[in-house]
Amino acid sequence: MPYIYRIRTHASLDRLESLIEQRLQPGADKRRIDRRIWDLFGERWAVMFTDLAGFSRNVAQYGIVHFLQTIFESQRVLVPCIEDHDGILLKTEGDSMLIIFRRVDNAARCAVDMQRRLKEYNRDRPEEEKIELCLGIGYGDVLRIGDDDVFGAEVNAASKLGEDTAGPWDILVTENVYQRIRDEPHYGFEPIDYSPPGAKAAYRLVVRGKVPPGERGS
Amino acid sequence: MPYIYRIRTHASLDRLESLIEQRLQPGADKRRIDRRIWDLFGERWAVMFTDLAGFSRNVAQYGIVHFLQTIFESQRVLVPCIEDHDGILLKTEGDSMLIIFRRVDNAARCAVDMQRRLKEYNRDRPEEEKIELCLGIGYGDVLRIGDDDVFGAEVNAASKLGEDTAGPWDILVTENVYQRIRDEPHYGFEPIDYSPPGAKAAYRLVVRGKVPPGERGS
Known part of the structure; x- marks a missing residue:
């Protein structure tokens, strides 16, 4: 460096x-x-946590190399998707990733695209090789420290949503995210029965119809 | 490099x-x-996850800079302790750390010493600056990938124990750890009512009397 x-x-x-x-x-x-x-150190970012579902079950049955394989395969599919939507992968821990985006609409579009690409990846694969993704997104002021750390209420909320609350194929977003993209015609939002610490409320993002590709620099 | x-x-x-x-x-x-x-890639390591307690509550009340301050302060106290007991800090995420030790008795001794040093740190501090530590330890064969990743059933079990199951000042260990250090006279073990995925059982380590300092190279 x-x-x-x-x-x-x-x-x-x-x-x-x-x-x-x-x-x-x-x-x-x-x-x-x-x-x-x-x-x-204050910056405004959308913050996404990803997590793979059903993993503890699979490790007991198929062993840790299978677990590692699934993580590698998920990264092979997801990292190009993150780059396509101008996300920055800050760090990975086990089967989970922390990604930031300047634009919250890019984060939402990336989430939908990630799920789509993994569903495509899963088609025709044996049951134990299918990858199921859980997602949590927050948006707001964060402290960005060094090259791979962000701290903030929305970071904590997104982590709680993505790593603990979301089930397979869930895209859960905080109130802040909802407020910014609620009017986009191709998204619907269902309030969920849980408010993560640091956020007023949370919603499940539901795709209605086809999400148009992002326009860079718009 | x-x-x-x-x-x-x-x-x-x-x-x-x-x-x-x-x-x-x-x-x-x-x-x-x-x-x-x-x-x-297979190696045998003791794996420790640390986590700070009561954080979501504190962030709402005292803000994110206070959260960051607590993380920095905990690292200022704990990193020298990790080094004293020959641990290797692989990564941090938010208020949590992943540390590995060649010797499981060093991991246990480090855990006890970490709690002791933080209790000392807390003495005479105002309530909101006190730091409470949760710990989980596993031991066994892991895949060590690159410089900061380990994968294995005991990694997953230790993560679950340290980050989700342990309350303030708990040191929770897997069956594997218990079997290796159960006969040391200064430790007691209470079985807990939860088996993390990847481990047969888990125990709360209780210190009886004074733990002697480790002997390096023994």
């Missing part, structure tokens, strides 16, 4: 640590420090 | 991908391919 880039990255992380240090002092003006941290 | 190291790493990942490719062919001899993958 270029030297100048490394210096810059470290400089900003050092700044963050020193601000947090100040914040921990007795009598610190936390509101002012928080505003400075948000000024330095 | 040195060029030769990069070549070697990629060579082994390429090998893995080609073996998985073969495994997906109709009529593949999966048992033979799995044995080759285990020969190449």
